[in-house]
Amino acid sequence: MQQHIHWFPGHMAKARRVIGEHLKLVDVVIELLDARIPVSSSNPMIEEITRNKPRIIALNKADLAEAEWTKRWTTYFATQGFSVVALEAVSGKGTKNLVSLVEQAAAPVIERLVAKGIRPRPVRAMILGIPNVGKSSLINRLLGTATVRTGDRPGVTRGQQWIKIGRNLELLDTPGVLWPKMEDQTVAFKLAITGAVPEEVYDREHVVDGLLTLMREHYGSMLTERYGLSVIAADNTELLSAVGRSRGCLRSGGLIDLEKARMILLNEFRSGKLGRVTLDQPEESTDSE
Ligand SMILES: Nc1nc2c(ncn2[C@@H]2O[C@H](COP(=O)(O)OP(=O)(O)OP(=O)(O)O)[C@@H](O)[C@H]2O)c(=O)[nH]1
């Protein structure tokens, strides 16, 4: 059984170059993070890549994360000096707030143009984020119509134009796909269970085993409620069997189809059907002096 999750997207150098070229065109960067894993879904080189461009942090999929932790993360990033917004790209919640933060962040640039006697132009922005974090969904939302393709698997977006959003904002229609941190296996595990890395790169049995352990430790009641369990079995295989039994995942001879149970559990966890989860938590700010 493959224990480790190895995924080094082949085109990091190319991605970096393309993003670098696009960056020259924009005033502001919108960095999408997954609100469930704001640290694990960040790119290890984001500072280096975006350099001195103003950067706005959007905690996307906020509907899937625990609201209280999203608040704490928002405070955390604000304390670090970032403009930050909680976002739900699919429903559009938070997009107005995001657009006004983008305009605010770019105001000094536009003012400088005006001071030079250049006619004010719309603010230009681009979206950056790791695969499957919701870049295309946000573009679609901002467009108001679904003309940019989105998908529930990483790696859908290929091929660029400006999208005009209202009168004051232009968005590059090609988001920058950042590579995730994959060296740390804890991070890689969180990326796998939230759906940020392709299924082919990890062993489902191993990852779901980790998910069951995590759930029993932190979110046990989600399992009992969702699958109607009276107890949480001490053993992960037994627990998985119970999930499968409650979902009628049976094979001939009355055996439980564990693979089917794994897929149900993963899908329901990812889509928030089990409940809202936050897997990265900011360190408590210490109040020493
Ligand atoms: N629940 C929820 N799902 C979201 C949200 N934003 C995006 N999604 C879902 O996440 C999946 C990936 O969204 P995309 O917009 O395709 O992500 P992407 O960043 O463009 O992905 P790549 O093109 O593969 O890099 C889709 O199934 C979306 O419906 C959100 O705010 N909440």
Ligand SMILES: [Mg+2]
């Ligand atoms: Mg996309």
